[in-house]
Amino acid sequence: MSIAPATPHASAPAVRLRVPTDEDALTWYRVFDDPEVMEFFGGRRADFSVYEELTARQRRHDAELGYCLWTLTDEADTVLGFTGAQPWPHTHYGPVNAIEIGWRLGRTAWGRGYATAAARATLERVRAAGVDEVVAMIHSRNARSMAVAERLGMRRAESYDTPRGQEAVCFRLEL
16 A cells, blocks of 8 residues: 655655555665664664564554554655654553654665654644654654654653663654
8 A cells, every 4th residue: 555645844855655565674674774873773773574573563553553654765766764653562661552653764864854754744644543642752862853853843751761771752742
């Protein structure tokens, strides 16, 4: 299933969000093979099997909930990473039972407005699916992602210690 292009804000780049395919597992695996991209996610990309499971889970989320972590592409259909929403995946810490929005882009897409444009499209789509509040869990040193959350109008709320002993800041937004 393909999702139509997002409506861009003034000066925002055009983005396309689509349900991840089996092939996207390999593409994400390659796009995220960069220590800078993975700095706040353990410093290195996950094993390929993690991306296979992640893309399969996102297809289920889309079918069951109407939203997921979508594959993010530019106008030329180049995969830039992902953005979207999913139920918070942890039961032992963090905003349990919340709907989390998130984004992860390959380094070549950084600083060009893609994350914010795609996150805005995500907010429109989860609102249309009946979600009334979202959270974004961001590593306390990830200034780039915090800036995206703030551009979306999210407010800094509580903080959590992750199982890795790092601080994550929870941003919240009522829709």
